[in-house]
Amino acid sequence: MQARLDSLETARQMRIDSMVISQFRIDSVRKLNDSLSYVKQQAESMAWKEAKNRETDSINKEHVKMLSKEQAKSLTIQRQRETINKTAKLNDYQGQQVNYINQTFFGKAQTIKEDPAIPEDQKKLQLAKLNDERKSRLQTIIGKSKEKKFEKVRKAHPNTNDSEVQWINEVEGIVKN
Numbered sequence: 001m002q003a004r005l006d007s008l009e010t011a012r013q014m015r016i017d018s019m020v021i022s023q024f025r026i027d028s029v030r031k032l033n034d035s036l037s038y039v040k041q042q043a044e045s046m047a048w049k050e051a052k053n054r055e056t057d058s059i060n061k062e063h064v065k066m067l068s069k070e071q072a073k074s075l076t077i078q079r080q081r082e083t084i085n086k087t088a089k090l091n092d093y094q095g096q097q098v099n100y101i102n103q104t105f106f107g108k109a110q111t112i113k114e115d116p117a118i119p120e121d122q123k124k125l126q127l128a129k130l131n132d133e134r135k136s137r138l139q140t141i142i143g144k145s146k147e148k149k150f151e152k153v154r155k156a157h158p159n160t161n162d163s164e165v166q167w168i169n170e171v172e173g174i175v176k177n
Helices: 002-087 092-114 120-142 144-156 163-176
Strands: none
Touching: 002 092, 002 144, 092 120, 092 163, 120 144, 120 163, 144 163
16 A cells, blocks of 8 residues: 555656646746747837938938038138129128128018018019118218129129029119119
8 A cells, every 4th residue: 555655646746747847848938939029029129220210310311411502502602702892892891791781681672572462563662772772881881982893793793592692683683674
């Protein structure tokens, strides 16, 4: 009987050991699956982040290119203005004043041009009057002879990119016609 009990106890212990080993295998498989899921999730997350970074880099590159083009255009306009001022024999202070006056009147001209309440023929008259006021202000700052010389040089210079001067050219073209 003791031998029978010992054999049953041994069989029971073997079943327990077998169940423990089985549970270890199940846990191992679950941990392996969890690890694989985690690695897959991390890989997808990294791929998404890399794609977002590439997209952001692309947007930033385009923005930098645009800013670079705008800066180059701005420098070209600035050089053209300096060339016009030097050709008109204006000193640095007078050149700064002329640029400031043109900038100020450009803002006023834009306001007039963009106002939908003003009829087109009225806009032309107001812009012509504004240009006369600008010339008068220039004469006050740099003198009549230098103002005439400056206007002559400005008209002769191919400064087609300078929006602050384009409205003046448009107005002078309208007044001539």
